[in-house]
Amino acid sequence: MGYRILETEDVPAYLRERGHWDDIDDIHVREVSDGNVNRVFLASDTAGNRSVAVKQALPWVRVAGPSWPLSPDRADAEARAYEQLAKVAPDKIPAIHGYDADNYALVMEDLSDLGVLRTVLNEGGSYGPHTSARIGELVAQLSFATSDFGMPSAERKALIAASVNPELCKITEDVVLSEPYIEHEHNHWHPGLDDLAAEFRADTRLRTEVADLRHTFMTSAQSLLHGDLHTGSIMVGERDGAHVVRVFDPEFSFVGPIGFDLGLYWANALVSEERARALGTLTDHGDQLRLSWEAFEAEFRRLWPARVDTFFDDAYLDRFLRRVWTESVGFAGTEIIRRIIGFAHLTDLTTLPDPVPASRRALVLGRELIVRRERLTSPQDIRALV
Numbered sequence: 001m002g003y004r005i006l007e008t009e010d011v012p013a014y015l016r017e018r019g020h021w022d023d024i025d026d027i028h029v030r031e032v033s034d035g036n037v038n039r040v041f042l043a044s045d046t047a048g049n050r051s052v053a054v055k056q057a058l059p060w061v062r063v064a065g066p067s068w069p070l071s072p073d074r075a076d077a078e079a080r081a082y083e084q085l086a087k088v089a090p091d092k093i094p095a096i097h098g099y100d101a102d103n104y105a106l107v108m109e110d111l112s113d114l115g116v117l118r119t120v121l122n123e124g125g126s127y128g129p130h131t132s133a134r135i136g137e138l139v140a141q142l143s144f145a146t147s148d149f150g151m152p153s154a155e156r157k158a159l160i161a162a163s164v165n166p167e168l169c170k171i172t173e174d175v176v177l178s179e180p181y182i183e184h185e186h187n188h189w190h191p192g193l194d195d196l197a198a199e200f201r202a203d204t205r206l207r208t209e210v211a212d213l214r215h216t217f218m219t220s221a222q223s224l225l226h227g228d229l230h231t232g233s234i235m236v237g238e239r240d241g242a243h244v245v246r247v248f249d250p251e252f253s254f255v256g257p258i259g260f261d262l263g264l265y266w267a268n269a270l271v272s273e274e275r276a277r278a279l280g281t282l283t284d285h286g287d288q289l290r291l292s293w294e295a296f297e298a299e300f301r302r303l304w305p306a307r308v309d310t311f312f313d314d315a316y317l318d319r320f321l322r323r324v325w326t327e328s329v330g331f332a333g334t335e336i337i338r339r340i341i342g343f344a345h346l347t348d349l350t351t352l353p354d355p356v357p358a359s360r361r362a363l364v365l366g367r368e369l370i371v372r373r374e375r376l377t378s379p380q381d382i383r384a385l386v
């Protein structure tokens with residue numbers, strides 16, 4: 001059967017066809033798509049004993065409709081990423097019940113008892129003690145396993161070939177890693193930032209540094225990435241008295257530089273900090289970059305003795321991790337900037353009574369992270385800058 005676009009009323013029969021559910025008369029479905037790109041449905045039974053989430057990629061961007069075509073192959077990328085993540089970090093992703101490649105639809109664990117981290121933070125919540133550590137560990141587990149340290153060379157080449165994600169990579173290359181630094185119709189910003197937006201476009205040194213990061217993004221095939229690891233791709237909450245963290249939406253996944261995943265998370269943490277500072281609600285925001293880096297580094301070092309290629313020695317590990325750190329700092333800067341003067345902005349800032357002071361602080365921080373990344377060698381250096 002060909003590609004069918006599911007509507008809410010199609011989901012019960014679809015779940016039965018796919019073998020996920022027998023009694024379709026007792027399935028209640030609601031659409032919860034709040035992202036820009038895909039459709040997400042939650043299905044549950046009356047008694048509330050069973051529920052699943054169904055995510056389907058349409059052949060276009062959901063909020064734009066057919067006027068913005070986008071290949072549904074991104075769902076294959078998402079399924080591939082979950083397949084790798086399930087091997088090394090099953091406790092940090094939703095359980096995947098099945099992927100239907102014909103319909104670009106993924107059936108997975110319903111996470112609606114948890115909250116999206118960005119929403120939790122915007123409502124004044126804190127990160128809690130474990131969130132950033134889990135994120136750092138997940139990045140280490142995924143990146144080690146899918147790097148030339150975790151996988152034999154030939155298997156890695158096959159992974160790289162299978163994981164190309166050209167359309168979504170191009171979106172990142174454009175909206176994150178070039179458009180904010182040129183005149184482009186996608187760009188927009190608060191009028192209170194006119195001077196900084198113009199300054200950034202005229203800053204040739206900044207532009208060359210962004211070009212360097214962009215080229216790293218395009219060419220550095222270090223490991224499989226999540227590819228879109230912002231606070232809107234993370235759910236947090238309590239289950240049975242334990243704090244749980246789940247990462248979702250890896251549709252931008254491809255084999256790229258590890259620092260892109262860490263950097264995106266850091267940028268979003270730093271922006272959440274500027275929001276909290278503006279509102280006088282700062283709690284643990286300032287610790288998150290350090291906590292995620294420390295967890296990443298500790299987990300990567302823990303896995304290192306199991307590497308498949310021991311020509312890479314311990315001194316090389318130090319050098320490798322230093323390079324990942326530096327690139328993460330740079331990518332964090334690009335993510336901050338594009339979220340303020342580029343195409344897609346963050347509710348962390350847009351919902352502030354006056355977004356300008358926090359946005360200005362974040363923009364300047366973003367630029368410093370990019371141009372000074374070689375000299376910022378530790379989380380303490382970044383705290384000093386903030």
Ligand SMILES: Nc1ncnc2c1ncn2[C@@H]1O[C@H](COP(=O)(O)OP(=O)(O)OP(=O)(O)O)[C@@H](O)[C@H]1O
Binds near residue numbers: 111
């Ligand atoms: N497994 C799940 N359980 C419960 N809710 C979910 C699940 N997956 C997604 N959602 C809900 O649907 C929303 C959109 O999901 P997701 O981010 O995967 O879609 P997207 O269209 O790729 O979004 P984006 O535009 O951010 O890329 C989430 O913010 C969340 O509220």
Ligand SMILES: [Mg+2]
Binds near residue numbers: 035037249
């Ligand atoms: Mg998405």
